[in-house]
Amino acid sequence: MSASTHGVMRSVYKYFFLYIEPLSTILGAYYSSLQQQTYLDLTHATSSPQNGIPVSTQIVLMQLSNLYLCFAINEALVLRASSDLKVWRTLLFCLLVADFGHLYSVHAVGWHIYWNVLRWNAIDWGNVAFVYVGATMRICFLSGLGVATSKHTFTPI
Template identity: 70%
Template sequence: MAAPFQSGPQAVPLIYRLFFLYIEPLASLVGAYYAFFQPQEYLRLTDPSSSPILSIPLSTSIILKQLSNLYFLFAFNEALVLRATSDLSVWRTLLLGLLLADVGHLYSVHGLGSAIYWDLFRWNAIDWGNVAFVYAGASMRICFLTGLGMSNKGAQRGGKRRVNQR
């Protein structure tokens, strides 16, 4: 097996490498931080009208810590697992799983009403993360999975192609 991240015609374009290896993992770590260390603020930003004022119920606290753990897992998988392999089939598999998670995530915020998807002038920081950034991530995954911008047509079809991670 060739060393991971060698350059070559099957290189992953810089935009994908920047997004999947740096930008999105960092954003996931921010979400993990808020869900774990700032749960009151996390809930307030998610929906001020239903967030607890004085204390967070134990069950909600546990769920937020579990959510934080999942955000950390997303960051770990993207930032480290994708760096550990040069196999495009692994990249595609991991990114397909995250695309499915994107769909579920976008569906979950529908509980705030349909305006959450288009009324961006009313969005706060968490809305930008829960909607706009998730749409951006899903769009990047769709582009990658369909081979948009890939330098080698063979890399689009599957197989054990190598990627450039420099």
């Protein structure tokens, strides 16, 4: 891979992992904490409560919001704080595992959720398509695609 291609990939990784994904994840935290009815309606309208959200569901959604924030902060700040390739690979591997768990979490909707883009709503684009992109980016990085390193460091900037 040419040096210019490495530079392009480094920029793609930088913008995605340090800006785009953390900001998108904060959007998920916003909806799961402050727009709970909308979040539930978009997740699965048929089973979404219409006469108020049960307290247990409110608690779970706030916990989900907290995890989204943790995800965003870890990704944005830990990766900014280190150029150690081992740190980047470790964190991105953990997030890749989370990607697979996130994708599995929507399987109850039906297998069409993974491929029928014409039926997707806004939250499906976030829960499936965006996770596909994030997982693909992590797989590419972990595979070394475009990761020009000086032995043990990766400089995203």
